[in-house]
Amino acid sequence: MGLPAIHPTVRRGAQIVAGLIFLAAALPKIADVAAFAGSVHNFHMEPVVPVAATNLLAMTLPWIELIAGLALITGVRPRAGAVVYTVLLALFTIGVAAALARGLSFECGCFGKASAATIGVKKLAENLAMLAVGVIASIERR
Amino acid sequence: MDRWWPDGTETGSRLWLGIVAIVTLGSALGVAQNVMLRMGSPNAGVAWKYEPPKLEEFGAAAADGHAASPAATPVVDPTNNDPLGLGAATASSGLDVPDLARPMQVQLSKVKEFFDAKAATFIDARDAEEYAAGHIPGAVNVPGEQATTDPARLEAFDPQGKPIIVYCGGGTCELSMSLGFALVAAGKHKVLVYMGGWPEWTTAGYPVATGPTPAGA
Numbered sequence: 001m002g003l004p005a006i007h008p009t010v011r012r013g014a015q016i017v018a019g020l021i022f023l024a025a026a027l028p029k030i031a032d033v034a035a036f037a038g039s040v041h042n043f044h045m046e047p048v049v050p051v052a053a054t055n056l057l058a059m060t061l062p063w064i065e066l067i068a069g070l071a072l073i074t075g076v077r078p079r080a081g082a083v084v085y086t087v088l089l090a091l092f093t094i095g096v097a098a099a100l101a102r103g104l105s106f107e108c109g110c111f112g113k114a115s116a117a118t119i120g121v122k123k124l125a126e127n128l129a130m131l132a133v134g135v136i137a138s139i140e141r142r
Numbered sequence: 143m144d145r146w147w148p149d150g151t152e153t154g155s156r157l158w159l160g161i162v163a164i165v166t167l168g169s170a171l172g173v174a175q176n177v178m179l180r181m182g183s184p185n186a187g188v189a190w191k192y193e194p195p196k197l198e199e200f201g202a203a204a205a206d207g208h209a210a211s212p213a214a215t216p217v218v219d220p221t222n223n224d225p226l227g228l229g230a231a232t233a234s235s236g237l238d239v240p241d242l243a244r245p246m247q248v249q250l251s252k253v254k255e256f257f258d259a260k261a262a263t264f265i266d267a268r269d270a271e272e273y274a275a276g277h278i279p280g281a282v283n284v285p286g287e288q289a290t291t292d293p294a295r296l297e298a299f300d301p302q303g304k305p306i307i308v309y310c311g312g313g314t315c316e317l318s319m320s321l322g323f324a325l326v327a328a329g330k331h332k333v334l335v336y337m338g339g340w341p342e343w344t345t346a347g348y349p350v351a352t353g354p355t356p357a358g359a
Binding site: 059 | 151152153157159160161163164165167168169171172173175176179187188189190191192313
């Protein structure tokens with residue numbers, strides 16, 4: 001796919017890091033769905049995602065993160081987990097960028113209620129770094 | 143090395159199958175969790191469909207903000223969204239609105255009755271440009287943000303005993319809902335929110351006006 005060849009250890013390392021990130025993100029959100037639903041709603045995605053569907057998103061997203069995180073860490077279908085991770089992070093990054101562009105300022109709830117990270121350039125940079133980990137983790141084994 | 147890092151070859155359909163499995167399993171577990179939570183207690187978990195915030199939440203927000211507290215004595219059950227049956231197509235033709243402790247939703251047919259009878263004061267919650275481009279005749283423009291930046295204006299707003307109908311650009315119309323709550327907090331007791339808003343009004347072919355808010359309004 002045009003991506004450079006990569007040492008298996010680096011890729012495996014990236015997969016474990018990505019998996020841990022998703023586990024850390026998923027667990028607090030699963031523990032408090034209601035709080036996460038509020039966070040999702042803060043992004044005001046109604047032009048793209050129907051408002052009625054935001055709760056549905058809030059209840060399923062953390063579990064998808066959890067399963068993908070487990071796949072990445074255990075090494076059962078790690079590449080599938082890595083692709084899910086990368087696609088989701090790309091969407092999250094677009095969400096953060098869109099919120100930023102519209103001047104919305106709120107706590108993103110990305111890692112649950114406890115993390116008080118506010119939507120901003122720092123959050124965007126953080127997301128891009130996590131996205132890079134996902135890309136490395138998804139590189140095809142050869 | 144593969145023995146310890148079982149990284150099997152995941153390409154083509156094998157990769158896709160894995161991805162579909164992760165997403166399906168995750169979604170199923172998420173829905174299952176919410177089913178279990180809501181079986182335990184109807185207020186646990188999250189509603190299947192997102193709904194605008196309730197009065198209680200607004201009250202909590204107002205308590206640490208500058209807005210006055212909502213009407214002290216609720217005349218109607220605050221958990222009932224539509225005690226007057228205003229939403230029902232067959233609602234009675236009466237246009238009397240009792241004092242309400244929170245904004246009530248109102249549907250197009252009823253809005254039109256109020257409009258024809260000049261029995262309500264209309265507030266357009268959209269921003270000034272949208273308002274100038276077209277609004278319900280007689281509506282006053284109070285952009286949603288003013289509700290928080292200029293509460294004094296809401297308190298000074300005199301509906302002359304008439305119900306206030308707030309509308310905006312349709313959809314979920316959070317702008318008008320939050321403005322509705324702000325009006326209640328500012329001491330107005332007959333606040334109705336018309337969720338269909340501008341798009342529904344124009345689609346119905348009802349009268350429109352253009353230009354900025356008349357001076358003194």
